[in-house]
Amino acid sequence: MNEELMTRFKDAPFITEHPLDIIVIGAGGISSWAALFLSRLQHNLYVYDFDSFETHNLGGQCAREKDLGKNKAEAIKDLIKEFSPETSIATYGKYEEDSMTAPIVICGPDNMAVRKLSFEKWAAEADREIFIDARLSAETGFVYVVLPGMEAEYIKTLFSDAEAEEPLCSFKQTTHCAAMIGSLITSLFTNWLANKNLQDDVREVPFKTEFIIPLMYFNFEVCNQKNLLSV
Secondary structure (H helix, E strand, O other), X not given: OOHHHHOOOOOOOOOXXXXXXXXXXXXXXXXXXXXXXXXXXXXXXXXXXXXXXXXXHHHOOOOOHHHOXXXXXXXXXXXXXXXXXXXXXXXXXXXXXXXXXXXXXXXXXXXXXXXXXXXXXXHOOOOOOEEXXXXXOOOEEEEEEXXXXXXXXXXXXXXXXXXXXXXXXXXXXXXXXXXXXXXXXXHHHHHHHHHHHHOOOOOXXXXXXXXXXHHOEEEEEEEOOOOEEEO
């Protein structure tokens, strides 16, 4: 790691001696921002997305006009190389049954089927550590943090794509909320990592973080592996 690039926060409790491997599923409205913010921590990123950036994506996703027509994962890789040149990033296409998993997974695709698949692959691993799933609309969002022992509670949040409500086409995404959920993902990850490094639960890592911007409403639910508590 290049400590000079992290001078302003190199003594933070979430800094590790060696880079961690983080799988990022999706490179659109949620994960494009999350990948950019995570890249500043100089961990190894493995980004999955088979889609390409279109003009309408510029209104909410971390994309530039010169990225139009590019694969989203490749475009984010190019951007990260400008912002965080020390970060190792590899890109892949569609996340499928034979795709890899890792102890740390950030999940932000545009469909529930991929969420379910990526979670099941993560949950089957003996060395799993943290699974973060984010869901976003124009001005509302949820972030779920699943640690070993919380799998059953998370499964209750899954549903089929057919059951998902389809938002208005002209009000599906905003840049500030997409960037905000990317920041929340990164903050929850760094809180978890600080607890791991310090070997003590000194920072909050809620099971569910919810926000509704028009109401300026934020809610946090903590899972104690037996029940959920709103705080």
